Amino acid sequence: MSNIYLFDVDGTLTPPKEKIHGPFACTFLKWAKGKEIYIVSGGSFVRILDQLGTDIVKECAGVFACMGNIFYQRLDQINPSAFEEWQIIYENKFRRPRGLYKKLDKIVEESSYHTKTGSHYEERVGMLNFSIVGANATVQQRKDYVSYDGEHHEREELVDKLTKHYPSLDFVIGGAVSIDIFKVGDDKSQIIDRYFDEALEHNKIIFVGDRIPFPGNDCSLAIALRQHPNGSVHEIETWRDTVELLKTEPFA
Numbered sequence: 519m520s521n522i523y524l525f526d527v528d529g530t531l532t533p534p535k536e537k538i539h540g541p542f543a544c545t546f547l548k549w550a551k552g553k554e555i556y557i558v559s560g561g562s563f564v565r566i567l568d569q570l571g572t573d574i575v576k577e578c579a580g581v582f583a584c585m586g587n588i589f590y591q592r593l594d595q596i597n598p599s600a601f602e603e604w605q606i607i608y609e610n611k612f613r614r615p616r617g618l619y620k621k622l623d624k625i626v627e628e629s630s631y632h633t634k635t636g637s638h639y640e641e642r643v644g645m646l647n648f649s650i651v652g653a654n655a656t657v658q659q660r661k662d663y664v665s666y667d668g669e670h671h672e673r674e675e676l677v678d679k680l681t682k683h684y685p686s687l688d689f690v691i692g693g694a695v696s697i698d699i700f701k702v703g704d705d706k707s708q709i710i711d712r713y714f715d716e717a718l719e720h721n722k723i724i725f726v727g728d729r730i731p732f733p734g735n736d737c738s739l740a741i742a743l744r745q746h747p748n749g750s751v752h753e754i755e756t757w758r759d760t761v762e763l764l765k766t767e768p769f770a
Contacts, residue, residue, distance in 0.1 A: 519748075520554065521768055522714070522723045526736055527559040529728035531757055532569045534694035535660065542761055543571060549764050550577040558582045558706055558725070560692040560735050562642055563590055563604075580607075585692075585700055585735065586709040587612070587644025608712065610644035610704050615684060618699075622648055625676060631666055633659055645700040647692065655695070663695045673697055677733045692735040707738035724750045724768060726760060 528534045531546070538546070555578045559566055563583040567575055575581065581590045581604075588609040619639065626638050635652035649655075650672065651663040667673055677689045677697060688705055692698035714723060725743055727736030730753040743749030750768070754760050763769060 520721045522717060522721050523553060523555045523769075524558050524709075524723065524725040524739075525555065525760075526725075526727035526729070527557060527561060527566055527569055528693045529756060530726055530754060530760055533757060535569075536657070537569050538571065538574070539757065542757065543574060545761065545764070547573055547577060549769070550574070554579050556580045556582060556709075558586060558709060558727075558739065560585050560642075560645070560647070560698050563588070580713075582706070582709050582713075584642040585645050585698055585704065586706045586712075586739075587642075587700065587704055589709070589713065610701075612641070612644045612646060612700060612704075614646060615687070618646075618684070621680075621683070626650055629672065630670075631663065631672065633662065635659065644704050645698055647696050647698055649696040651695050660695050667695070674733065690733050690735040690737065691729060693729075698735050705738040706736060707742040709739070710742045718746055718748050720748075722748050722750060722768065724752065726752045726754060726763065728754050728756070 525531055532538045557566055557578055559582070561583060563581060566581060566583060579591070583590065589607040590604045591607055593603045593605050622639055626634060629650045631650050633651055633655070635654035637653035638649060640647045640653060651659060655663070673691050677691060680689045686702060688700055688702050690698050690705065710718065717723065723743060725739055727740065729736040730740045730751065731737065740751045743751050752763060754763060
């Protein structure tokens with residue numbers, strides 16, 4: 519029985535929305551040699567490349583971006599003459615309900631948080647990403663919102679409120695400052711049925727993520743793997759925990 523490793527990105531391999539720490543990138547590349555690794559992130563493929571760098575992504579057997587709503591594999595795994603090129607294996611479409619943007623705009627307007635930088639929602643493949651502070655926030659502005667949210671639990675309250683208002687959609691906490699929105703069922707757990715169903719019967723699948731407790735965006739995948747004897751889940755708080763985790767079994 520072989521090990522297959524799945525990693526979240528924001529908060530797991532990198533600081534949220536930032537590039538991987540240089541020394542850790544070297545450590546991870548060395549560790550990754552000869553292992554079957556997949557990325558499972560809420561971010562887009564382009565953002566994952568920017569955060570992890572081409573060398574690390576090339577070591578991966580595949581990349582599940584946008585909550586697993588789009589899956590990429592290198593063509594060289596299918597056609598050795600096409601090294602370094604990637605192809606889309608599958609992708610989902612997201613059709614937002616009528617009035618959703620108006621609802622989100624109103625939530626931003628009514629939020630008591632003082633800094634709002636614009637670009638509050640971003641359409642990604644199969645999903646929508648939403649934040650009160652906005653995508654234009656600086657690193658410090660993001661950190662300030664993290665502190666505010668930690669005290670006031672604004673995102674948890676919004677997830678509860680929006681879930682009741684839109685029963686056909688799922689709302690989960692993603693990254694440090696945002697909420698991921700997608701059709702019910704189009705969460706990270708979909709990668710099991712769509713790709714790993716057979717592999718899970720014959721291999722150990724090990725997932726590492728930082729947003730595993732409900733309503734985090736790693737929760738659904740963690741639940742799916744914990745229901746199978748060959749599934750294993752490791753919850754961390756920051757990428758520095760992942761550095762230490764790689765020194766232990768079943769990683770070492």
